[in-house]
Every structure is written in structure tokens, then in C-alpha cells.
Amino acid sequence: MNKKILLALYFIFILIVSCKKEKEDNDDPVTSAEVLDDFANILAKPNYSDIQEKAGLLMTAIDSLHTNTNSINLINAQIAWRAVRVPWEQAEGYLFGPAEDNSYDPATDTWPVNTTELDSLLASSNALTLADIEVLQYSLKGYHPIEYVLFGVGGSRVAAELTVRHLQYVVSLSQSLFNATSALVTEWDSFSVQLATAGSGSTRYATQKNAFLTIVGAMQKICNEVANNKMQKPLDHLDSSLVESQYAHNATTDFTNNIVGIENAYFGRYNSVYGRSIHNLVADKKSSLDHDIKAQITSTIASLDAIDPNYGYAIFNQQGQILTAQQNINALFDLLRQLENFIHANITN
Amino acid sequence: MRKIIIPFLLIVFVILLSQCRKAEPFDEEIYDERMSGGSQTVFDGTSKAFTHVFTGLSSYDERIHDIGDEGFEQTFITSPAQFNGGLGPAFNNVSCVSCHHNDGRGFPTAGQQQSGLLMRISFPGSDEHGGALPVPGYGTQVQDVAIFGKHPEAKVNISYSYNQYSFPDGETYELREPVYTLTNLHAPVNGSYLLSPRLAPPVFGLGLLEAVPEEQILALADMNDANHDGISGKPNYVWNDFTGRRELGRFGLKLNTSSIMVQVAAAYNNDIGITSHVFRNETTYGQPLQSDDLMDDPEISDSILNAVKFYIQTLQVPARRNVTEPAVIRGKQIFKDASCSSCHNANFTTAVNVGFPALSNQRIHPYTDLLLHDMGPGLADHRPDFDADGYEWRTTPLWGLGLLDAVNHPATFLHDGRARTITEAVMWHDGEAQQSKLYFENLSRADRDALLKFLKSL
Numbered sequence: 001m002n003k004k005i006l007l008a009l010y011f012i013f014i015l016i017v018s019c020k021k022e023k024e025d026n027d028d029p030v031t032s033a034e035v036l037d038d039f040a041n042i043l044a045k046p047n048y049s050d051i052q053e054k055a056g057l058l059m060t061a062i063d064s065l066h067t068n069t070n071s072i073n074l075i076n077a078q079i080a081w082r083a084v085r086v087p088w089e090q091a092e093g094y095l096f097g098p099a100e101d102n103s104y105d106p107a108t109d110t111w112p113v114n115t116t117e118l119d120s121l122l123a124s125s126n127a128l129t130l131a132d133i134e135v136l137q138y139s140l141k142g143y144h145p146i147e148y149v150l151f152g153v154g155g156s157r158v159a160a161e162l163t164v165r166h167l168q169y170v171v172s173l174s175q176s177l178f179n180a181t182s183a184l185v186t187e188w189d190s191f192s193v194q195l196a197t198a199g200s201g202s203t204r205y206a207t208q209k210n211a212f213l214t215i216v217g218a219m220q221k222i223c224n225e226v227a228n229n230k231m232q233k234p235l236d237h238l239d240s241s242l243v244e245s246q247y248a249h250n251a252t253t254d255f256t257n258n259i260v261g262i263e264n265a266y267f268g269r270y271n272s273v274y275g276r277s278i279h280n281l282v283a284d285k286k287s288s289l290d291h292d293i294k295a296q297i298t299s300t301i302a303s304l305d306a307i308d309p310n311y312g313y314a315i316f317n318q319q320g321q322i323l324t325a326q327q328n329i330n331a332l333f334d335l336l337r338q339l340e341n342f343i344h345a346n347i348t349n
Numbered sequence: 350m351r352k353i354i355i356p357f358l359l360i361v362f363v364i365l366l367s368q369c370r371k372a373e374p375f376d377e378e379i380y381d382e383r384m385s386g387g388s389q390t391v392f393d394g395t396s397k398a399f400t401h402v403f404t405g406l407s408s409y410d411e412r413i414h415d416i417g418d419e420g421f422e423q424t425f426i427t428s429p430a431q432f433n434g435g436l437g438p439a440f441n442n443v444s445c446v447s448c449h450h451n452d453g454r455g456f457p458t459a460g461q462q463q464s465g466l467l468m469r470i471s472f473p474g475s476d477e478h479g480g481a482l483p484v485p486g487y488g489t490q491v492q493d494v495a496i497f498g499k500h501p502e503a504k505v506n507i508s509y510s511y512n513q514y515s516f517p518d519g520e521t522y523e524l525r526e527p528v529y530t531l532t533n534l535h536a537p538v539n540g541s542y543l544l545s546p547r548l549a550p551p552v553f554g555l556g557l558l559e560a561v562p563e564e565q566i567l568a569l570a571d572m573n574d575a576n577h578d579g580i581s582g583k584p585n586y587v588w589n590d591f592t593g594r595r596e597l598g599r600f601g602l603k604l605n606t607s608s609i610m611v612q613v614a615a616a617y618n619n620d621i622g623i624t625s626h627v628f629r630n631e632t633t634y635g636q637p638l639q640s641d642d643l644m645d646d647p648e649i650s651d652s653i654l655n656a657v658k659f660y661i662q663t664l665q666v667p668a669r670r671n672v673t674e675p676a677v678i679r680g681k682q683i684f685k686d687a688s689c690s691s692c693h694n695a696n697f698t699t700a701v702n703v704g705f706p707a708l709s710n711q712r713i714h715p716y717t718d719l720l721l722h723d724m725g726p727g728l729a730d731h732r733p734d735f736d737a738d739g740y741e742w743r744t745t746p747l748w749g750l751g752l753l754d755a756v757n758h759p760a761t762f763l764h765d766g767r768a769r770t771i772t773e774a775v776m777w778h779d780g781e782a783q784q785s786k787l788y789f790e791n792l793s794r795a796d797r798d799a800l801l802k803f804l805k806s807l
Contacts, residue, residue, distance in 0.1 A: 096396060100396060101758045102463075110424050114426035114427050115426075115430070116429060116434075117426065117427045117496060120498065137443060137462065139424055210395060217395045217397045221397065224415075228415050239432075241432065242432060
């Protein structure tokens with residue numbers, strides 16, 4: 001009896017000591033090697049695995065839509081499409097490594113959709129199998145052609161409009177997308193070692209400084225791309241047809257997730273799991289910059305949240321909110337330039 | 350008193366005169382050799398090293414650069430389209446960035462989405478301007494992709510044979526030799542044709558190269574090898590469709606283009622199938638079965654073309670790295686001793702240009718002489734291109750060489766990407782560069798490594 005009690009107490013003790021509060025913001029001193037290791041293993045790999053998982057769910061949802069084409073299954077497929085966009089757009093917050101080397105961004109996320117060719121393709125005798133899809137131009141496969149089929153122009157798609165050809169096409173598209181996301185996971189598995197061993201055996205990064213500058217450069221690039229290209233171009237022309245992700249009215253959400261991706265990169269975080277991060281390095285040595293970056297990320301996301309999800313509507317009716325968000329993103333870009341200087345000054349390996 | 354003042358003044362006058370010096374260039378040591386692009390040098394060793402805008406531009410010019418950046422990344426689609434239409438009918442790729450990844454080099458494959466290699470084609474002889482003689486139904490470039498319902502002009506096949514070699518000290522290396530063939534030709538070709546592979550090169554620093562005064566390039570030319578060093582150096586005078594003049598070629602792997610504007614407009618036209626005010630006809634013009642039947646030319650506006658040209662013109666050059674490492678310093682000396690520097694010329698100074706201060710009077714280190722050289726039979730394409738014969742290629746600018754693997758991983762080298770390492774690229778050199786190659790071949794392992802370290806510092 002005593003033994004049983006002791007054993008039970010022992011297990012309770014083990015359970016208690018094993019419990020770990022989910023750390024939100026680790027302010028302990030960290031090394032640059034630890035930061036790179038956690039960037040790869042706490043952030044990037046889980047992020048890319050999440051994309052793969054959600055691409056699999058999209059594939060399943062589209063299979064269900066194919067089997068039973070009704071409005072419920074169409075809505076489920078649309079939800080699944082929006083769901084996979086979240087981790088993908090967040091990963092765009094730090095686009096380097098295999099995603100950059102092997103052109104996964106254009107391969108799966110080319111905009112615009114070649115709708116003229118798409119219509120010709122659907123009207124043709126092409127069997128639209130996976131093999132047929134894989135040889136198509138990037139503008140005929142990936143996220144946006146799937147979006148075009150599932151949501152339709154203006155987001156007006158109803159299940160009854162979907163033809164057999166539509167469904168065959170989108171089934172193969174979703175398989176192709178899942179395969180691409182799976183390949184990306186595999187490539188990041190080996191690339192993560194290159195990142196984690198920067199400056200100590202990595203063949204891609206001779207120094208840790210170089211690895212950090214690559215990360216920060218990628219964060220800067222997405223700022224510039226969102227504020228001065230994706231947001232600005234439709235505004236310049238006052239033309240909602242220039243808005244990306246326009247069929248699902250998902251552009252504003254995409255922009256926000258790009259900035260969340262920057263936030264993830266700064267905090268070495270994914271899905272509320274925090275690693276040792278660039279934030280820790282900066283907080284330790286230049287707390288004012290850390291404070292400014294954190295505050296600017298928060299205000300940038302808040303300013304994007306103030307824009308209507310339908311960006312094609314916002315360019316006509318919310319130009320003030322758009323300008324504020326652009327100013328915030330550009331201010332974040334300027335702080336990331338300071339972060340670059342910080343890396344130059346403080347990462348010596 | 351006067352007797353004293355006059356000699357005193359004379360002495361002062363002589364001293365003053367002795368202080369006068371004729372104006373002369375500063376010593377080499379005064380310059381910071383890291384500054385490959387002069388004041389337009391960027392310190393970035395990452396994958397984005399080739400993508401930086403000039404400093405010192407007005408906010409208006411920066412905006413034009415950004416618009417050009419968008420244009421460079423823009424994916425074209427089939428017309429009719431609300432925007433970005435005009436692709437093809439026959440083409441090689443769908444955007445500038447598809448071939449020039451990160452403003453860098455392409456991948457040495459053809460006909461695929463990521464491919465950066467295209468195939469020039471012509472008949473022996475020359476056209477009315479001295480350029481390559483077009484093949485009816487093909488022009489001077491094979492477009493190996495087409496929009497739906499049209500035919501790619503041909504399939505470009507690339508195969509390699511692999512041969513093993515050893516340095517005298519026993520270190521081994523491998524060279525892969527490509528064979529290029531065309532299959533699935535969309536129209537018969539009456540006669541034997543010439544092919545020339547061209548891999549998309551990096552696009553940074555071109556504004557500075559365009560600003561190098563012609564006399565500096567011509568001063569390096571030695572067409573008849575008058576100094577008997579075995580190295581000639583020949584300018585390529587080419588036809589400019591935009592100005593309607595014959596001009597000094599500066600761009601293209603055989604220096605067959607004289608200006609960034611023509612380079613950009615020709616790439617739009619030949620590579621993507623986009624017409625502009627410079628090249629108004631589709632490459633399939635005159636081929637009824639390949640026509641898009643649309644009256645939509647020019648397919649890009651003058652403004653976008655100008656902005657993309659300006660974007661290319663205003664991309665900074667990455668700085669050199671590790672210049673004080675002893676091995677790099679040693680390698681630099683070997684580079685000179687091996688006469689590599691006879692063609693890979695380190696220094697130019699751009700012309701004074703009061704209208705464009707960012708480009709004006711910059712001392713740059715591109716490591717090219719912007720001239721043609723016979724590179725031997727192994728690299729020969731046997732296809733003339735204006736004054737370039739079938740053995741001649743331009744001297745590749747080496748600035749940014751050491752960053753290619755970061756920007757375009759895995760890096761490849763030479764005009765068609767056959768070389769997978771810098772060592773392989775050196776060992777492909779022949780013709781006028783044969784002595785330099787032999788010098789490299791017979792170096793000690795340590796000295797070969799030092800030379801490679803120097804090259805990777807560029």
C-alpha cells in the first residue's frame with residue numbers, strides 16, 4: 001500500500017516537474033547559435049509542416065467537394081483554402097532557403113491567374129490529371145487557380161456552377177499543391193541544419209552574421225513588397241482587378257499574415273511556442289530598439305486590421321486607413337534597417 | 350635692403366614652384382578596394398546582395414526604381430487579360446525574374462518554369478546590319494514554350510558527358526561537357542543552322558558599365574596582339590535598333606547589345622513575347638499559324654519599359670569581402686601573375702555626368718574589359734554575332750562572383766552554366782586564356798586555393 005502511494009506520489013511529482021509553462025517571451029540571455037537553432041526548429045520547420053498539413057486538409061476538402069458537390073462542401077473547401085493561406089503567408093515573412101532557392105513562391109503563389117489559358121484548358125480535351133497539371137505554367141497552378149475555381153470572380157461561386165472539368169482540375173491542383181508543400185518540408189529538414197550550424201560547418205552560411213542578415217533581409221523585403229507593391233499598385237490605378245487574392249477577398253488577411261510572419265521571425269515563435277530569438281539578442285543589448293520594433297509590429301498589425309478584408313473595396317473607401325498601414329509598414333522597414341545595423345555591430349561570428 | 354628682398358623673393362618663388370605638381374591619379378592604396386561599384390557599393394553578402402537600389406536618388410527616382418522592380422517581377426499571362434497580358438505566343442519564360450532570380454543568374458535548364466537558359470539560332474552569314482542571319486520561322490532565338498493552342502518552336506535538349514582530370518599535384522576535378530540539340534521543330538529548317546546557348550547573367554551594376562567611357566574600353570583593345578602577349582581583346586560594334594546606329598556593344602554574352610534599353614526591350618520581346626515601342630512585332634510575326642491575332646501591340650507601355658530599364662540601371666554592386674586576409678592578398682597577386690587581369694580588368698572610371706550624379710565619375714572594379722576574346726574550341730559556339738566570331742565571348746565581369754552561390758544556389762558558371770565550381774570554370778578557359786589556365790594548373794594546391802579565395806572575395 002505504502003509502495004503504491006509512494007509510486008503515485010512519485011508520478012505526481014514527475015508530472016509536476018515536467019509541466020512547463022508555455023513561455024511567451026524568454027528574456028534570458030541567449031547565444032546567437034541558439035537563436036538560429038530555434039529559428040529553424042521552433043519556427044521554420046513547424047511553420048512549413050503546418051502549411052503541408054493544411055494543404056492536406058484542403059486536398060481532403062476538395063476531394064469531398066468532388067465526390068459530393070454541394071454548397072456545404074464548397075464552403076468547407078473555401079474555409080480550408082483560407083486556412084492554408086495563413087501559415088503560407090506567415091512563412092512569406094522570412095522567405096529564404098529552399099523556398100527561395102527552388103522558387104516555391106512562384107511555383108505555388110504566382111499572381112495573376114492566367115484565366116484566358118485556364119478557360120482554354122478547361123474547354124480542351126486535356127485529361128487534367130496530376131501529371132498534366134505539373135507541366136502547366138505557374139500561373140495555372142498553386143493557391144490562386146484553386147482560389148479562382150472555389151470562389152469565382154467577385155467571390156460569387158455557387159456549387160451548381162462547378163463543372164466536372166472544374167472539379168477534376170481543382171482536385172489535381174490540390175494534389176499538386178500538397179506535393180509542393182511536402183517537398184518544401186523535406187528540403188527545410190536538411191536546410192535547417194545549414195542554418196543552425198551557420199559559422200560552424202554550414203556550407204551555406206560561412207558566418208552567423210550572414211545567416212542573421214539573410215533573415216533580416218527577408219523580413220525587410222516582405223515589408224517593401226506589401227507596402228509599396230501589393231497595397232500600392234491597386235491604389236495607384238484605383239483598380240480592384242489588380243488586388244491579389246481578389247476572388248476570396250483575402251488580400252488584407254494576406255498582408256496581415258505577412259507582418260505576423262515578421263513578428264514570428266523576430267520572436268522565434270510559431271503557434272504560441274517561443275524559442276530563443278532575435279528579440280532576446282536585441283533586448284539584451286539595445287532595449288530601446290527592441291521596444292520600438294515590438295511596438296511598431298503591434299501598431300502595424302492593428303492598422304492592417306482596420307482595413308476591410310475586401311481590399312478591392314478599401315482602395316475606394318478606406319484610403320486613409322491604407323495610408324496609415326503603409327506608413328506603419330514603412331516605419332517597420334526602417335526599424336528593420338536598424339536591426340540590420342544591430343546585427344552588423346553585435347553578431348561577431 | 351633691396352639687395353636682400355629681391356633674392357629672398359626669388360627663393361620664395363623657387364620654393365613655391367617646386368611645390369607645384371601636375372595632376373595625376375591617386376595611388377591604388379588610397380582607394381578602398383572593397384568598393385566594387387564606387388559609391389554605389391552595397392555591403393550585403395546575403396541572397397539579396399544584387400537587389401539594392403542606388404543611394405542618393407531623389408524620392409521620385411526611387412519610386413521609378415520601385416515601379417521598375419514591380420515590372421521586373423511581373424508575371425505575364427495570355428491575352429486578352431485585364432492586366433499583365435501579352436505573353437507569347439511563343440516565349441522562353443513568363444517574367445524577367447523567372448530567369449534572373451534575385452537579379453542574378455538563371456538555372457542552366459531550358460523549357461521549364463525555373464529555366465534560365467535560352468538558345469540562339471541562325472544561319473551562317475550575317476544580316477544587313479552585320480548581325481546573326483535569322484532562320485525563317487525561328488528568327489535568331491528559339492522560343493521553347495508557347496501559350497495554349499500555339500506550338501513551342503522546338504524543344505531544347507541538353508545532355509552532358511563527364512570527364513575526370515587531375516592537377517599535377519594529384520587533386521582531381523571533373524568537367525561536364527554539354528551537347529545541345531533541338532527536337533520537335535515546329536517548322537522545317539532548310540539548311541544547317543548554328544546554335545548558341547546563353548544563360549541569363551546577373552543584372553546589377555549595368556548602369557555603371559553603360560557609363561564607362563568608350564575610350565577606356567578601346568584603350569584596352571589589342572585586336573592584332575601588338576604587344577605579343579597572346580591576348581588580343583576586340584570590341585564588338587553592333588546595330589542598335591532603337592537609335593538606328595552601329596555602336597559599341599557592352600551587354601550580352603557576346604557583347605551584341607549596346608544599351609540597357611535595347612537589352613531590356615529585346616529580352617521582353619524575345620524571351621517573354623512582349624512587344625514595345627522599341628520592338629513592335631511579335632517574334633512570331635509573319636507566321637500565320639503562330640499569330641495571336643490580336644491588335645494589341647505594343648504590349649507594354651513606354652513608361653513601364655523605361656522604369657524597368659531604370660531599375661536595371663540603378664542596381665548597386667556588392668562590396669568585396671575578406672580583402673585583408675593573407676590568402677586573398679596572395680590570390681590577388683597570383684591573379685595578376687597569371688595574367689587573368691589582362692582580360693578581367695579591375696578598374697574603370699565612369700564618365701562625368703552632371704545629369705546623373707549617382708553614375709558620375711565612379712571608380713569601379715568590374716573585372717572585365719568589356720571586350721571579346723577567343724576562348725578556345727571547348728567553349729566555342731561557332732556562331733558569329735556581329736564582330737564576334739564563333740570562338741569569342743565577352744570577358745565576364747567577376748564582381749559578385751563570390752556571392753553567386755548565396756544568390757542563386759547552387760551556383761553555376763560560364764556562358765551556359767556548364768561549370769559547377771570556379772575551378773571548373775578556370776579549367777574551361779582556353780584560346781587566349783590558355784597560358785593563364787596552365788599557370789593555374791601548375792600552381793601548388795595552396796596557391797590555387799589562394800586564387801580561389803581571391804575570386805570568392807569579389
